[in-house]
Amino acid sequence: MNDNVITSLTWKLQSVSEELRKMRSELLTAAAESAPGNAASIDDLAAFGAQLNARRKALGIDLALLELQTGVSVSTLKRVFKDPEQVKFGTVVAVARALGVTLCSAV
Template identity: 55%
Template sequence: MNHDNTTLADKLHAMSELLNDVKRAVTLHAQETELHNDEQVITYSAQLGQKLNQRRKALDIDLATLELQTGVSVSTLKRLFKDPEMVKFGTVLRVAEALGVKLCADV
C-alpha cells in the first residue's frame, strides 16, 4: 500500500511541476503580448497614416490597386497616409479593413 501512495505522490508532484510550467508560459506570453501591444499604440494621428502606409507597402499593394479595392482615390489615400485627420473617419476604416488592420480603442 505504501508503494501506491508513493506513486500517487509522485504523480501529484509531476502534475504540480507541469502546472507551474504552464503558469510561467502564460505569464511570459502575457508579457510578450503587452510589449507587442505597446509597440502598436498610436499617440498621434500621423502615426496611424504611417502605419497604414507601412502595411500597404508590406503587402506590396500599390496605390492604384488600393484605390480599386476601396473606392478611395489615390489623392485621398495620399492625404490619409500623410495625416488621417484630413479624411473622413469612414474612409480610414475602409482602408484599414482593406489592409487587414484592426483599429481598437483602449478606454
C-alpha cells in the same frame, strides 16, 4: 463566341476571383497576426497614417490597387497616409480594413 464558351469563361473567372479573395484574406490575417504593435493604441494620427502606408507597402499593394479595393481615390489615399485627421473617419476605416488593420479589439 457561342453562349456555352461565354458561360464557361464567366464561371472560371468567378471561381478564380473567389480564390483570390480567399488568398488575400489569408494573407491579411497572417500579416495582421505577425505585425508588431498591431494592438497598440493610436496616440499620433500622423504616425498611424505612416503605419498604414508601411503596411500597404509590406503587403505589396500599390495605390492604384488599393483605390480599386476601397473606392477611395489615390489623392485621398495619400492624404490618409500623410495625415488621417484630414479625411473622413469612414475613409480611414475602409483603408485600414482593406489592409487588414484592426482599429478596435475586444479586451
